[in-house]
Every structure is written in structure tokens, then in C-alpha cells.
Amino acid sequence: MESDDPVLVAAAVYARELGAAHDWCGETTNRCLDALVTLLVGRPTGNRVPLTEVRTRPHRLASRRRLVEILSHFDLLKDDTEPPIRAWIERVTAELPPGFAEPAHHWLLTLLVGGARARPRSPRTLYSYFGSVRPLLAHWATSYDHLREVTRADVDAALRPFQGNQRHNLIKALRSLFRHAKKNGLVFSNPTAGLKSQPVDQDLLPITxxxxxxxxxxxxxxxxxxxxxxxxxxxxxxxxxxxxxxxxxxxxxxxxxxxxxxxxxxxxxxxxxxxxxxxxxxxxxxxxxxxxxxxxxxxxxxxxxxxxxxxxxxxxxxxxxxxxxxxxxxxxxxxxxxxxxxxxxxxxxxxxxxxxxxxxxxxxxxxxxxxxxxx
Structure with a gap:
């Protein structure tokens, strides 16, 4: 490959080395080199390649995984994609009526990025919390227009069928949701205030x-x-x-x-x-x-x-x-x-x-x- 661009030349040399080390066929190596030309030629110095561009611009037969590996090696890649968890938040909250979608959306985003006095939580926590409360929100939405209308009696009735750790985890999720909503003025009162639960010792549960x-x-x-x-x-x-x-x-x-x-x-x-x-x-x-x-x-x-x-x-x-x-x-x-x-x-x-x-x-x-x- 003849080029005056030192970045492109270095990337091409590295691509050939990878190809030789992993026994790429000639066609695979050439497609990778062509894709590097498409992505790097004419790009201003210091301007990294967005990941979304890697996924869309090169020929469809060029390996995106290999391109990402090469560009990352030279610190030429910028991840501009939206995390899957954010797309999930948008999707699952959009399925709720507005009066429930807004506080749930605000709550999940705060859990994800953290707040003034709250550390960010892992996506796993978000999936667990919302998975627990989602059926209850959908049920309450059939009777109420907004989360603020949910009462302590509604919460108690919703918790009644649950026992043990399932009940404990549901209470944790509900308390997190309503505390956040009350703190941010999304509800007038917190119907989970004073609600306590201790998890069942899993090692001591009866054998079925x-x-x-x-x-x-x-x-x-x-x-x-x-x-x-x-x-x-x-x-x-x-x-x-x-x-x-x-x-x-x-x-x-x-x-x-x-x-x-x-x-x-x-x-x-x-x-x-x-x-x-x-x-x-x-x-x-x-x-x-x-x-x-x-x-x-x-x-x-x-x-x-x-x-x-x-x-x-x-x-x-x-x-x-x-x-x-x-x-x-x-x-x-x-x-x-x-x-x-x-x-x-x-x-x-x-x-x-x-x-x-x-x-x-x-x-x-x-x-x-x-x-x-x-x-």
C-alpha cells in the first residue's frame, strides 16, 4: 500500500502482521486494507474514527471485529454508540402510560448514572429492579393515571402474594422507585415509607x-x-x-x-x-x-x-x-x-x-x- 499518511501505513502494516499471525487468506487481508483506506484517508490528524462509522462505511464483507482491533491498537477508535442499557430504558418505559413512564424513566436513568448522593448502579441492578416492579406498574396503570395516585393499601395488596427473598427484592425495588420519585417531586407522598423486609436466609430454606x-x-x-x-x-x-x-x-x-x-x-x-x-x-x-x-x-x-x-x-x-x-x-x-x-x-x-x-x-x-x- 503506497500512501504518505503515516497513520494509514502503520495501520496497514499492523493489519498484515495480524493476518500472517492468524492465517488470514489474501482476500480477507485485502478487504481489511481497503476498509482502513475508506476510514482513514482524508481524516484530520488526531481525529479518531467513530465506532458507528466502522459499522456502516466499509464494505459489508470487511470484518468489523478486525477493524476495531486494529484501530484500537493505535487509539484511533471512538465509541460513540449508545449503551444498550439506555436503549432498553427508553423502550421499556415507553410501554407504560405517561403518568408512570416519566417517573420510571427518570428513576432508571438516575440509577444508571448516579446522583448527588447516589452512586451509579450496574445494568444488572436496573434489570432486576424494573423487572420486579414492571408488572405492578402495569397493573396500577389500569386504575390510575399517575404513579402519585398509588397508595399504601395498593402496595400492601401487591406484596401479599410474594414471600421470602422474592418479596424482599420487590420491596427494595419499590422503595427505591418511590423514594426517588418523592425526592424529585414526581409524587406527593411515599407509600413505601416504613416498609421493611428482611431476606430469608437462603441456606436455611426447606428442601422441596x-x-x-x-x-x-x-x-x-x-x-x-x-x-x-x-x-x-x-x-x-x-x-x-x-x-x-x-x-x-x-x-x-x-x-x-x-x-x-x-x-x-x-x-x-x-x-x-x-x-x-x-x-x-x-x-x-x-x-x-x-x-x-x-x-x-x-x-x-x-x-x-x-x-x-x-x-x-x-x-x-x-x-x-x-x-x-x-x-x-x-x-x-x-x-x-x-x-x-x-x-x-x-x-x-x-x-x-x-x-x-x-x-x-x-x-x-x-x-x-x-x-x-x-x-
């Missing part, structure tokens, strides 16, 4: 029936069934299961010692133990290892199995021993009553941990009571 069935299907081997049984009935931690020895088990009297606490052996665990011990005896009849759980490696030693061996297929499918254990403790709190002292004595957990479980149990029981009395 579908998850129970999945665990039953996954725990197909004797070792896995015993691990699950100890977690489900006795809320055992992984470390306790690994260190369990034959001396801790009294099958004739249906007793088991877990972490130094002797207790009645549950029916599910009793059956799983018999099955596993039969398998253990057949597989490793002369092992010197007194630990209940064995693998091919530990059968030749006296050490407990590794932590990974205790949860083979379960953890690969999103289920953990801690999750199953937490479900057992929560079930006790729901059935025997949310008493932290009772949970501490039964499961040997700290008072603070017991309070976590009782707090979740109280909320779940309260939600069930509210649903029962609703007309």
Missing part, C-alpha cells in the same frame, strides 16, 4: 419435594445412602460422618454416638447402616480400619475417608451434606417449635446458630398462618 426425590435417586450406592440417612435423621456434619467408628454404633440397642453425643438410632439410618456394613464386610473382610466408612485406599490404613468421598454424586448435582443437615434442623424447629435451647441441646449447635434456624422457622410459620386466615 422435588429435591427430596432427586436426592433419593442420586443416593443409589450403600455409602451414599448411609451419608444421606445420617444427614437427614441426625443432622450430621461431614466431619462427624467421616470420623464415625464401629465403636460408636450399637445396632442391637439401636443407639449411635455422634460427636460424643449418644442418641437413639433412627430407623432410616439403622437400615442404611445394616446395608452398608454388609457391603463393607464383603468388600474388605480383613481391613484394620475401624472407621465405618471405607474406600479402597483407606481400607488398607486406619485413617478416615476424605471429605470428597463422603459426598460423591450429591455435590456434583448441587446438593450438599450441609444443606440436608440444615433442612433436618429446620424441620425440627418447625415441628417441635422454634426454641433455640431445644435445637442447641438436640443437635449440639451454638445458641447463635440455633437463633438463625428459629428466626427462619418463625417467619415460615407466620407466612403459613397469614395464608390460612386470608379470605
Amino acid at each position: 419435594n422435588d429435591e427430596v426425590r432427586s436426592i433419593e435417586q442420586l443416593a443409589s450406592e450403600p455409602l451414599e445412602r448411609l451419608v444421606v440417612a445420617l444427614s437427614v435423621e441426625h443432622a450430621c456434619r461431614t466431619a462427624v460422618i467421616r470420623k464415625l467408628t464401629l465403636d460408636d454404633i450399637d445396632l442391637p440397642n439401636r443407639r449411635i454416638t455422634l460427636a460424643g453425643h449418644n442418641q437413639r438410632l433412627g430407623e432410616l439410618t439403622h437400615r442404611a447402616l445394616i446395608t452398608w456394613l454388609d457391603h463393607r464386610r464383603d468388600r474388605w473382610p480383613h481391613t484394620p480400619n475401624r472407621h465405618v466408612l471405607l474406600t479402597t485406599k483407606t481400607a488398607l490404613r486406619t485413617t478416615p475417608v476424605s471429605q470428597k468421598s463422603v459426598k460423591p454424586s450429591l455435590s456434583d448435582n448441587g446438593f450438599t451434606i450441609e444443606r440436608i443437615r440444615a433442612d433436618r434442623i429446620l424441620h425440627e424447629a418447625l415441628t417441635a417449635g422454634p426454641d433455640p435451647l431445644h435445637l442447641s441441646l438436640v443437635f449440639g449447635i451454638s445458641h447463635n446458630t440455633a437463633r438463625r434456624y428459629t428466626t427462619v422457622a418463625e417467619r415460615l410459620l407466620s407466612d403459613e398462618l397469614e395464608q390460612a386466615v386470608e379470605p
